[in-house]
Amino acid sequence: MLSKVVIQNYRTFRKFKLDFDTEMNILVGDNDAGKSTILEAIELSLTGKLRGRPLYQDLSPYLFHQDVASEWIAALKGGHAAPPPEIIIDLFLESTPETAALKGSNNLLKADEPGVRIRVALNPDYEAEYKEFVKQPDKVRLIPTEYYKVDWLAFDGNGVTFRSIPATASLIDASNIHLQSGVDYYMKHIIDSYLKADERVKLTRAYRSLRETFAQDESIVKINSALRGAPSDVSDRELTLNIDVSQKSSWESGIVPHLDDLPFQFVGKGEQSTLKILLALNKKVNDAHIVLVEEPENHLSFPNLGKLVKKISEKCKDRQVFITTHSSFVLNKLGLDKLVLLSKAEGVRLDRLPVDTQDYFRKLSGYDTLRLVLARRSILVEGPSDELVVQRVHMDTHDGKLPAESGIDVINVRGLSFKRFLDIAQLLPQNLVAVVTDNDGKDASDVKQHYASYTASPNITVHVGEDATFKTLEPQLFKVNGRATMNAVLGQSFTTEDDLLDYMRKHKTDCALAIFGSDQAISMPEYLKEAVDAVS
Template identity: 45%
Template sequence: MIIKKVKILNFKSLRDFEIEFNNDINIIVGNNESGKSTILEAINLALNGQLNGRQAINEISPYIFNLEIVNEFKADLVAGNTPLPPSILIELYFTSEDPKLASFKGTDNSEKSNELGIVASIEFDERFNDEYLSYIENPAQVKNIPTEYFKFNWHSFSGASLTKRGIPITTTLIDASTIRLQYGTDYYIQKIINDTLDPTQRTNLSLIYRGLKESFSSEEAIQEINDVLSDTSANLNEKALSVSIDVSQKHSWETHLTAYLDEIPFNYLGKGEQNILKILLALERQVEDSNIILLEEPENHLSYSTMSKLIKRVHEKCEGKQLILTSHNTFILNKLGLEKVILIANGTQTNLSALSEETQNYFRKLPGFDTLRLVIAEKPILVEGPSDELIVQKAYMMQNEGKLPIEDGWDIITVRGLSFKRFLDISILLGKQVVVVTDNDGNYAKNITGKYQDYLVHDFINICADTNNDYPTLEPQIVNDNTLENINIILGKEFESK
């Protein structure tokens, strides 16, 4: 059983969003705040009924609603209308031949289509209608959505209400980036250890720990201390005062024992070591029985070699399952397959599988991070080499009071001349504005007009090249177009002639 499609309405950064998935591996990439993590959260909410690791009903907050819809709601109130508060809607559409999911089929979805699926919604509870009307009597004082009057609704496409036990789909969300410490214990690690032990082992561990605590009071030095305390308290009442370790809690080992790696406490390990250990433990224990694996940016804090080993392990453990992961890392894209990449930009989905096979093959072989730079860049400028990058950057700084292009969102990306068309293929797929600064190589008609004729029909693609064939590259073009004085200023030199 797999998720074939997810629809998200008004949840965090996603106003009205739809995404389709591959049956096996899905790599979600995009800029910060594009909604990558929100997609994983939405899937986990719909399958497990949880937000931030707690029951959804306990985590309903005004800040999980899309900001645009919140502002529209407040503007509607100020305009004198009485709108109902907006709702959050998440729909999962499944593909499955499992008879256990047959009862999940129906038309109770936004498309009214007869499908297998689940609906999770956070919506206004009409039982609080009177309280809500009282709350909005003075619209100018309404600063946010009154989520105190909301409920969590969870049902299948057949309309039947759901509970976690009633969903025959097991999912695992692995996010090792957030480490919550209390009393030296990482609860993520302790949960995995606790889940790994069988009931007998957990009981034995609790008994042994209790025994260690009780033996504390038997130490001679502790007995001497308690004798002194007892004598002191005898002056106040007839009861003996002593110190010991609390043994009243049944399972206190969870909050007092910590994990070690090569005799080093887990919390003293480097962030990269902590993250990879968490991910590997989760993969070993939780993935085995899961149908769907959600993995949040596994590359965090990892070196290239460590990440290579981790991704190989992820690929092995998740074989035959649906894997949905988010990433900013080009290596992961190339390792797991470029055709599995889903680009998220401006609230829309683009699949790199839509690129030509020639372009896909090119990017599979491309080292470094350039595969993603065009996607993530706000305003990309493509140049042929390092010298071109320096010249364009210097010219921009001179025209903009010393500001670097990247400070205004212009990302100068150095690519080989033969690669321009491959990057422009992605630009067309995304509808992204891009500027190309290139050489005419002595033949403008052939190397610019002819070469890029299929790309120049798009108004968001701008090819910048000198039309004069006597100046085939950028450097002589600059010399030709500037006075000697300007060239010396630009280069910080004192040349006597061009």
């Protein structure tokens, strides 16, 4: 198993460290946060390959962290003797008898532990050429990787091959899996499992016979006759068309998979994605300790994603798994305690969440927990009507902009599960979270005291209407606007306050939609404006 990774100057990471869970690691983060980079770094360290090719063949200046490259170029142009930048990926393994040969302190942490290192550095053989290159700094635009080499080392400083590393990795990305390889394997598995040796021989003979008769077809005979008579400017031999019937061309590779009588390429992308992932798991997990899965939710409906996640968890038992995702369903089902929120320097884990909160989200997996995790600024509300009104408050105070345009996510937690979300918010001090809630006839100070253990964290605030006689959002809106204004906004003509309030309570969402879309100036309760200000 892998214990941690330390990355320096590789892609999005200048200095990065992440400790791993021994079973499941769910990597989430904004776009370009480095989710795929971590999977890539693990695979690269264990195989020496990038996208299936040896790294030295695909060395590029764009593999280096952009700031590091820019600073190196600026130093050269400033007349400073800047050392050429290096990429280092240190992958630490658990200490076992099998990993003892990889033990050493040749790593960025200077720790005496087993592991492997990828180092991209200036090749001493080209040092003279490099020095000549940097003598004209005005012409330097990129890091000259043609003068670099790739070292693949154990932490004891000795070189390694994939055979000397007692761990293997399988990167499963449905968008990049070559189907034919998976289908070949799957067909071979069926043959090996269900067909006897003599049955395989008979099938092979029958398949070859069918291929041999191809040349005897009347239309093919005519085509070959014409080809034999054609002038040859390449070879003196006769040119004809036929099907390869050699031993290497077995019948398994000639079969095209069908799903409900449809050729595979004509079924939906979701079905293709699922089959690709499961085929790859069937093929690779049997001989891999580390399973890397890239965004399994792509192209899948909610119920089909549920089936796939269950199969992934079943097939990956007793193995260390790394999954990148943007799906709250995947996260909630596999466990919030396994979540790693990526930053530029490290990963923040939510494994300190209360067990009952973890179970809560696992059972009610539709909750948008990832929205809270990923949003730097969030407002939690009780229902859809509150969500619409809070958005209107932001529009009124920010030149007509929706909260999302300012980077604020207004999240409907669908009831009174604020504390479950605040358990998460407490572990993410960099995320500002405001709660908007009704007083339900209680004193505002008592409502806020209910959340005192959370508001002790400086990133969390709670906002509630001060007047206990106005229990919910609708009476609060009525209080600051009055009957005439609310009638005009809602397109009604109630003659009594009680009738208007009764209508607003019974038609909460309709009223909120009318308020959200109204061109008329509307006064908003102070506690709503305070909530927007708290995260703005």
